[in-house]
Amino acid sequence: MGEEIEKTNVWSEKRDTGEKCSNCDRPIFEGKVHFWGTTQVYKITCQCEIDKRNEQRKADEEAQRRRYIADLRHRSGLPRKWENVTFENFEPRKGTERACKACINYAEQFPSVQSRGIGMYLFGTSGSGKTRLAASIANKLLDKGISVKWWNVTSLYLEIQGTFNGNGSSQEILDDCTNAGLLILDDMGAEKPSEWTMATMYDILNTRIDDVLPTIITSNLKLEELANKADPRVISRIRDKDIFPHIADDATDYRRVEK
Ligand SMILES: [Zn+2]
Numbered sequence: 001m002g003e004e005i006e007k008t009n010v011w012s013e014k015r016d017t018g019e020k021c022s023n024c025d026r027p028i029f030e031g032k033v034h035f036w037g038t039t040q041v042y043k044i045t046c047q048c049e050i051d052k053r054n055e056q057r058k059a060d061e062e063a064q065r066r067r068y069i070a071d072l073r074h075r076s077g078l079p080r081k082w083e084n085v086t087f088e089n090f091e092p093r094k095g096t097e098r099a100c101k102a103c104i105n106y107a108e109q110f111p112s113v114q115s116r117g118i119g120m121y122l123f124g125t126s127g128s129g130k131t132r133l134a135a136s137i138a139n140k141l142l143d144k145g146i147s148v149k150w151w152n153v154t155s156l157y158l159e160i161q162g163t164f165n166g167n168g169s170s171q172e173i174l175d176d177c178t179n180a181g182l183l184i185l186d187d188m189g190a191e192k193p194s195e196w197t198m199a200t201m202y203d204i205l206n207t208r209i210d211d212v213l214p215t216i217i218t219s220n221l222k223l224e225e226l227a228n229k230a231d232p233r234v235i236s237r238i239r240d241k242d243i244f245p246h247i248a249d250d251a252t253d254y255r256r257v258e259k
Helices: 047-076 097-108 110-115 130-143 153-162 170-179 195-210 232-239
Strands: 011-020 027-035 038-043 120-123 148-152 182-188 215-219 246-248
Touching: 047 130, 047 148, 097 110, 097 120, 097 130, 097 246, 120 130, 130 148, 130 182, 130 215, 148 153, 148 170, 153 170, 153 182, 153 195, 170 195, 182 195, 195 215, 195 232
Parallel strands: 120 215, 120 246, 148 182, 182 215
Antiparallel strands: 011 027, 027 038
């Protein structure tokens, strides 16, 4: 008798061996397989064994998916304080409902907006909950296995400047920014502007727009206020509402009422 065989479509003349499976007590069958002019008899693998292997395969795939997502999360740079923020635990309040809805739609329609390179300019006063909303988008997409890169804009500049004395590679940081499936730039306009910060931001945004990759920008400032702090070419890019729909988050300080 040959080895056990699982593929039930290749054997013929199924026959009860009279034996029982030691695991599930089902009868054990054998079958003949004809190929290349020869005939071999195989024990047919018990269904309980097939089920067990399938379950194991599913568990392995799930574990692999979890590892992949954990790695994506790790590399995303999303701060730990935003790790568990979701739309489900966001409580929309007066003034923030529209921004909340826009962000939920954005996350749900991501494959479509991504293919068109559509991002968002999400602005509102400090504490209005816009960073929380942007983090909810990030978490939703990371859970789906989409690469997201998160940078607080001030930290991004500091991190790049930190490489200038030979620590790490600024190119690597910039490549991470320009290649991510979604780049989220949090709190634009809070940084101290310089010619260098302006030129750097223009390079990042321009590269992403040319590559049709979406970027979400959050800011405490309306665009006309941001104009004092950013390269005019950056402002002109963000003014393009086909690429950066402007979403106002008008809620009063979210942190003050947060439970
Ligand atoms: Zn069995």
